[in-house]
Amino acid sequence: MWKDWIRPWVRPLPQWSTIAVAPPQRVVSATLHWDGHSVDVTTDHTVASLKPLSIATSIDAGQRPTLEYRDSATGRPLGFLHLAKAAGVATNGAALAVYHVASGEHRCLDWPRRPWNTWLQNRLMRKTPSSHHGLMQPAAVQQLMIAYLCPRPVVLVSVATAGHCNIFPMDLIGPLGASGLYSLALRSTNVSAHVMREVRQVVLSNVPATMKAQVYQLSQHHKTPLTDWAALPFPVRPSKAFGIPAVSDALRIQELTIVDSQELGSHIFFLCHVETDQPAVDGAQLHHTPGFHQAYRRRRHMPFTEI
Ligand SMILES: Cc1cc2nc3c(=O)[nH]c(=O)nc-3n(C[C@H](O)[C@H](O)[C@H](O)COP(=O)(O)O)c2cc1C
Known part of the structure; x- marks a missing residue:
């Protein structure tokens, strides 16, 4: 055509x-x-x-x-x-x-x-x-x-203290190899950034690709805290050591202790230790890659499954 x-x-x-x-x-x-x-x-x-x-x-x-x-x-x-x-x-x-x-x-x-x-x-x-x-x-x-x-995996990050709770999507995340550290780059305007610096605990839920719509909906919580865990469009359950709500259907749940945070321009760069790592369940996780990468793979008849 x-x-x-x-x-x-x-x-x-x-x-x-x-x-x-x-x-x-x-x-x-x-x-x-x-x-x-x-x-x-x-x-x-x-x-x-x-x-x-x-x-x-x-x-x-x-x-x-x-x-x-x-x-x-x-x-x-x-x-x-x-x-x-x-x-x-x-x-x-x-x-x-x-x-x-x-x-x-x-x-x-x-x-x-x-x-x-x-x-x-x-x-x-x-x-x-x-x-x-x-x-x-x-x-x-x-x-x-x-x-x-x-391709960068998408997770939902949960934060909970007595006066503040939240859950929002992140993909500027990942392990830093030999250092044993796990990093999160969060815009300094994020409403939970200062709480994370204080409580030094977060929980990461690796989300199945099928949850794309719910994940994108939660990007509003970069600006506004969550008011009620029960209002989320999916079930949550307390994480093993911290008791912070995590996605029940997550492919993997990791509890992180924040050991350092530094302001690097627009973002706060959090450095963490992985305290617990719930064994992964098989399944496809939501990821991001550029459109030109998908076009490259399509031309070679091996496109990623697009959600
Ligand atoms: C899937 C997804 C992943 C995101 N990952 C990050 C992230 O890793 N770090 C971050 O600071 N913001 C992240 N965001 C938030 C947005 O990029 C944006 O900063 C947020 O919606 C607030 O908008 P603002 O730029 O107007 O402040 C993510 C949003 C979505 C939907």
């Missing part, structure tokens, strides 16, 4: 695809390269802040490393982020490195569709401001999309 042919030239790909992936994702690997060294950081890097766009890892990869994402099945490079060392973070004996993203490029689309799609997406971002776009320039959003080439 002529419409299928013309569509990519007039309409940009969606920035994000919400997909169902059985964790842990292994479809894309991430490697840090610097001064003749290469280290696999698939489970040892995370987005630590959106403005400035920053990546944290437990690997000290020198001043200007490159983070490379590759399709694990074919070995093809999918994208690169060129990094510049910003700071070192020392926490309870573990050392982490924080890098600013200096530039990036992806290889998911061929020329000339790649620059043309970027141009269409950037034009749309300028025309339709959203919370992301208020915070970040279009070029930084393009770099953020590259950081999501390793």
